[in-house]
Amino acid sequence: MSELPQRQTDIGPPHYEKFLHPVIKKNYGKWKYHEILTPGSMVHVSETGDKIYTIRVASPRLLSTNTIREMADIATKHCGGYLRFTTRNNVEFFVDEEGKIAPLIKELQDKGYMVGGIGPRISNVVHTQGWIHCHSAATDASGLVKAIMDDLSEYFTTKELANRVRIAVACCVNMCGAVHCSDIALVGVHKTPPRIDDENVKNFCEVPSTIASCPTSAISPDPSKKSVKIKLEKCMYCGNCYSVCPAMPISDPDNDGVAIVVGGKVANLRSAPTFSKLAVPWLPNNPPRWPEVTDAVKKILNAYIAGAKKHERVGEWIGRIGWEKFFQETALPFTIQHVDDFTFARETFRTTAAFKWT
Amino acid sequence: MSKKYATPLLDELKKGAFPSFVKEMEMAAERSDMAADLLGLVELSYKEKVTHWKHGGIVGVRGYGGGVIGRYSDIPDKFPGVAHFHTVRVNSPSGFYYTSDAIKEICDIWDKYGSGLTNVHGSTGDLVLLGTRTESLEPIFAELSSRGWDLGGSGSAMRTPSCCVGKSRCEWANIDSMAITNDITHHFQDEMHRPAFPYKFKFKVAGCAVDCIASIARADMSIIGTWKGDIRIDQTEVKNCETKGMNIQTEVIDMCPTGCMQWDGKQLKIDNSNCNRCMNCIARMPKALRPGTEQGATLLLGSKAPIVTGALMSWVIVPFIKMEPPYEEFYELVGKIWEWWDENGKNRERIGELIERLSFPRFLKEVGLEPVAAMVKEPRRDPFFFWSEEDIIKK
Amino acid sequence: MDKEQLKKIIYELVEASTGKKKLKQSDILKKVAADQGLEKDEVKAALRELVDAGTLIFTYFGGSFIEIPPKQ
Numbered sequence: 061m062s063e064l065p066q067r068q069t070d071i072g073p074p075h076y077e078k079f080l081h082p083v084i085k086k087n088y089g090k091w092k093y094h095e096i097l098t099p100g101s102m103v104h105v106s107e108t109g110d111k112i113y114t115i116r117v118a119s120p121r122l123l124s125t126n127t128i129r130e131m132a133d134i135a136t137k138h139c140g141g142y143l144r145f146t147t148r149n150n151v152e153f154f155v156d157e158e159g160k161i162a163p164l165i166k167e168l169q170d171k172g173y174m175v176g177g178i179g180p181r182i183s184n185v186v187h188t189q190g191w192i193h194c195h196s197a198a199t200d201a202s203g204l205v206k207a208i209m210d211d212l213s214e215y216f217t218t219k220e221l222a223n224r225v226r227i228a229v230a231c232c233v234n235m236c237g238a239v240h241c242s243d244i245a246l247v248g249v250h251k252t253p254p255r256i257d258d259e260n261v262k263n264f265c266e267v268p269s270t271i272a273s274c275p276t277s278a279i280s281p282d283p284s285k286k287s288v289k290i291k292l293e294k295c296m297y298c299g300n301c302y303s304v305c306p307a308m309p310i311s312d313p314d315n316d317g318v319a320i321v322v323g324g325k326v327a328n329l330r331s332a333p334t335f336s337k338l339a340v341p342w343l344p345n346n347p348p349r350w351p352e353v354t355d356a357v358k359k360i361l362n363a364y365i366a367g368a369k370k371h372e373r374v375g376e377w378i379g380r381i382g383w384e385k386f387f388q389e390t391a392l393p394f395t396i397q398h399v400d401d402f403t404f405a406r407e408t409f410r411t412t413a414a415f416k417w418t
Numbered sequence: 419m420s421k422k423y424a425t426p427l428l429d430e431l432k433k434g435a436f437p438s439f440v441k442e443m444e445m446a447a448e449r450s451d452m453a454a455d456l457l458g459l460v461e462l463s464y465k466e467k468v469t470h471w472k473h474g475g476i477v478g479v480r481g482y483g484g485g486v487i488g489r490y491s492d493i494p495d496k497f498p499g500v501a502h503f504h505t506v507r508v509n510s511p512s513g514f515y516y517t518s519d520a521i522k523e524i525c526d527i528w529d530k531y532g533s534g535l536t537n538v539h540g541s542t543g544d545l546v547l548l549g550t551r552t553e554s555l556e557p558i559f560a561e562l563s564s565r566g567w568d569l570g571g572s573g574s575a576m577r578t579p580s581c582c583v584g585k586s587r588c589e590w591a592n593i594d595s596m597a598i599t600n601d602i603t604h605h606f607q608d609e610m611h612r613p614a615f616p617y618k619f620k621f622k623v624a625g626c627a628v629d630c631i632a633s634i635a636r637a638d639m640s641i642i643g644t645w646k647g648d649i650r651i652d653q654t655e656v657k658n659c660e661t662k663g664m665n666i667q668t669e670v671i672d673m674c675p676t677g678c679m680q681w682d683g684k685q686l687k688i689d690n691s692n693c694n695r696c697m698n699c700i701a702r703m704p705k706a707l708r709p710g711t712e713q714g715a716t717l718l719l720g721s722k723a724p725i726v727t728g729a730l731m732s733w734v735i736v737p738f739i740k741m742e743p744p745y746e747e748f749y750e751l752v753g754k755i756w757e758w759w760d761e762n763g764k765n766r767e768r769i770g771e772l773i774e775r776l777s778f779p780r781f782l783k784e785v786g787l788e789p790v791a792a793m794v795k796e797p798r799r800d801p802f803f804f805w806s807e808e809d810i811i812k813k
Numbered sequence: 814m815d816k817e818q819l820k821k822i823i824y825e826l827v828e829a830s831t832g833k834k835k836l837k838q839s840d841i842l843k844k845v846a847a848d849q850g851l852e853k854d855e856v857k858a859a860l861r862e863l864v865d866a867g868t869l870i871f872t873y874f875g876g877s878f879i880e881i882p883p884k885q
Binding site: 064065066067068069070071072073074075076078079080084088089091092093094095104112114118119120121122123124125126127128129131132133135136141142143144145146147149172173174186188189190191192193194195196197200202203205206207209210213216217230233234235236239240241269272273275298300303304306311312313314316324326327328329330331333335345347348349370371402403404 | 427428430431433434435436437438439440442443445446453456460463464466467468469470471472473474479481482489503505509510511512513514515516517518519520521522525528529534535536537538539541542543548549556557559560561563564565566567568580582583585586587588589591594596600603604607608611627628629630631632633634635636668669673674675695696697698701702704705708723724725726727728729731764765766
């Protein structure tokens, strides 16, 4: 290791321009329109008449260097050595002639890649680290994604929906990755308060910042032990104290589980961006395939398929039929947990006598 | 190489149509003891239904306060390969474009010093190298930075800004989101690498209101491209949409949230003064309709996930700003906002939460922004408002 | 003010705070600038030299702080 090159600091990322396909570089800012050709391909047409074809495949986000090298080799062979990744962890390959699409897709499919995800479909699932790398995970993320997408893969590769359905998975309520504005999102939740290890609180934690971390003021000092105590009835199991103080572990294998929230979106099309709302408060962690969770997701998706008008997102469909109807159509139980008692609670109460019988 | 551990639960996830993360771990495990032990550790998590990772410790590269996330297994004796399993965040290029050679070069470095596992990309947008030991961090940084790559943000710092494809491959981009992202990233290298804020700060740049980067939901400052003036219409292409089977009345006219469009079977009319630029009609008819030509951005502030007092979406603070180099007006405003946050924010308090705590009117006054109706969905419902000394009539 | 002297003041502030309250970079800049009648940028430049030399380090625990590195 003595032959290390000279390190540099604050150089920032390399300029994107050197990674752009020549057709993309030449037509930068000149694109006129695009068309979706198949579930896995689209063409962008420039004012110059140039065309760039994009072919999209799914990735599990957790990639070995083997797979990245394989993708790079495919890009070298078919695409002049250019590729990109999408925000949703899809991989995109580019070709500049329509005739180059078929051989590229053939090679991708022969190597086991799932081609699709463009248009009114289920695109790749945005997700977090889960048990693979996170200290605060209440569930795994990659496994949930795999289980769901194995079941719903045809909505990625072929079948059309009323509009795009964005699915996301967060392994705890920290929600790394915009889960709170997705059509259907799964979030790992705890159901029991953290346990206090007084000796370690004393040694490793700053008591004032631990107290300050609690959104419901459930934590107070315990001077006799130089530790903290929790008012259990105030704790809503967010785990924020555990992020600040490692001596307050909250994970609980029997009670940690998965909540499902639905109806969120970020795009402004037709209606304003919206938060996802609670559909299912808790389902058990049942790895490796989480059958209770995948069943609930399919119930929601099937009700959407049955009820949505063309171009309606999940939240727009629910907005039209009403939430009371949503619970009826999906046959999901409405529980005391669905009634908000947190920061914005009163905004959610029904202040009208007009609602539907269910 | 034979498998180090039996992983019956994970093996189940090698089946099925969707690409398998377990296969990825197995491929890496062929070469890396770290990845092999990761498989064993994750299998145990699947069995016990609990994570086996501990909080980060004090790890990083010299001089930086971010870019590396410390991670340790809580059962290092059982799985020594993942006793240390730190993450290195590599600042991705704008738009997540790579050449085969460039991304392979990163793979070479990573195979030499790490587990061979990555996330391309993490949620914030860094190219995440997943799993290495403390003593490898400096060598990795030297190898990366000498080849033109730098680390991204972590901790109470500016996080790696990210964006949509923008003008590189989208006709709807009203701003050059990739150029802006690249400029912000280079402009604020110190703010990214040496955490000085109350908490994290994220920029996300979207070329239009479709917001493919989800900036409105997960960026402390969301920069969303928009336009003034008229939507450009190609009437022949409008007609072609109908010929190809689109029901213009139900799919476009009836779905316009402001009811500002009319279609008589020949001519599409838009009352642009009532358009709120939601992008629906343009997205339905990409060949026929295009955004107007006076282009810029709306700046929105404050979004975050629900920890701790509930999720926030970004809200409008500047309805329209030209986002062109050298972005002087923009950087001046960002400087004022950060100064106000530094002056008033508590540890772990995001800018959106601070504005909620101290009030939006106070933020506007102290940062020097004029209130305009575009900033709110509706005016206040209560009569409890403040007046300043100069508003009071004196005898 | 002489930079070395400023660095000493910063180090002593962090040292005195160790085990009591973790300091953020911003806490140090505000306090030292106010106490010594300096611009924050000047304090920041001195702090950066301390961090570049490894005399002080950034740490993270529910927020980023400046601390004295642990003895190996």
